[in-house]
Amino acid sequence: MIIVKLGGSVITDKDTPETVDEASLTQAARALAAVDDDLIVVHGGGSFGHHFASEYDVSRTQGTEEYEGVVAIHDAMARLNGEVLDALHAEDVPAVPVHPFSAGFRNTVADLVFPTGQVRTLLREGFVPVLHGDVVGHEGRGATILSGDELVVELAERLDAERVGLCSAVPGVYDENDEVVERIRAFGEVAGALGESESTDVTGGMAAKVEELLALDVPATIFDLDGLDAFVREERVGTRIG
Numbered sequence: 001m002i003i004v005k006l007g008g009s010v011i012t013d014k015d016t017p018e019t020v021d022e023a024s025l026t027q028a029a030r031a032l033a034a035v036d037d038d039l040i041v042v043h044g045g046g047s048f049g050h051h052f053a054s055e056y057d058v059s060r061t062q063g064t065e066e067y068e069g070v071v072a073i074h075d076a077m078a079r080l081n082g083e084v085l086d087a088l089h090a091e092d093v094p095a096v097p098v099h100p101f102s103a104g105f106r107n108t109v110a111d112l113v114f115p116t117g118q119v120r121t122l123l124r125e126g127f128v129p130v131l132h133g134d135v136v137g138h139e140g141r142g143a144t145i146l147s148g149d150e151l152v153v154e155l156a157e158r159l160d161a162e163r164v165g166l167c168s169a170v171p172g173v174y175d176e177n178d179e180v181v182e183r184i185r186a187f188g189e190v191a192g193a194l195g196e197s198e199s200t201d202v203t204g205g206m207a208a209k210v211e212e213l214l215a216l217d218v219p220a221t222i223f224d225l226d227g228l229d230a231f232v233r234e235e236r237v238g239t240r241i242g
């Protein structure tokens with residue numbers, strides 16, 4: 001089983017609120033249609049989730065107790081999820097939605113509590129579960145943001161993924177010389193070059209992504225949309241993490 005994350009910077013124009021990058025989403029869907037293994041797709045928020053999370057000042061740590069913000073963020077993510085499903089269906093991928101807002105939460109020490117039985121069952125029944133970054137209930141803080149990257153790590157560990165691919169707006173992780181690093185084994189190797197996303201982003205950009213993936217015992221790779229076909233074919237591409 002493999003997990004592929006479609007970064008919000010790939011499937012949306014991250015600088016224009018609520019704008020899908022139709023051509024990129026179609027290209028990603030075509031590449032995923034070629035996967036001949038069990039597949040879980042996770043997508044990010046891009047200019048949907050991050051736009052509203054920023055508007056309501058909600059992040060992975062900053063919560064909200066305003067229902068308006070919770071509804072606005074989840075609604076935006078559900079609409080983007082619908083666009084992703086449509087693109088996958090157009091390529092005959094048996095994609096079905098799993099919305100984290102209704103499936104998990106964070107406890108008082110901010111650990112994610114996320115049952116995975118529904119995802120496991122959907123996989124076994126031949127479906128392609130499509131999850132996404134979302135807003136989730138947070139004990140003592142109202143609701144906070146769950147990044148798609150964090151969800152990828154949780155699912156990969158709990159469901160024994162063989163490989164994890166994160167498709168982003170860059171061909172890999174750049175070092176201080178703007179060269180793509182082939183492999184990262186420790187955060188310190190690239191800490192100086194890791195910055196935030198160039199667009200509105202409330203979940204920590206590439207720095208958070210690398211940190212999340214280094215904690216994972218499953219081979220993880222970061223690549224761009226043109227590298228997705230190669231990842232599906234199990235060819236070396238982008239930056240290997242861990």
Ligand SMILES: Nc1ncnc2c1ncn2[C@@H]1O[C@H](COP(=O)(O)OP(=O)(O)OP(=O)(O)O)[C@@H](O)[C@H]1O
Nearest residue numbers: 007008009044045046173174193195197198205206
């Ligand atoms: N050293 C680096 N190498 C590559 N990208 C970097 C680096 N430092 C910062 N970045 C930025 O991080 C961005 C990727 O992180 P981002 O969180 O935007 O990805 P994403 O997963 O596609 O988005 P989303 O979180 O919306 O799903 C790149 O587009 C780039 O602007």
Ligand SMILES: C=C(C)CCOP(=O)(O)O
Nearest residue numbers: 044045049133147148203
């Ligand atoms: C609701 C939001 C902001 C989604 C966050 O998920 P990410 O874009 O994968 O970091």
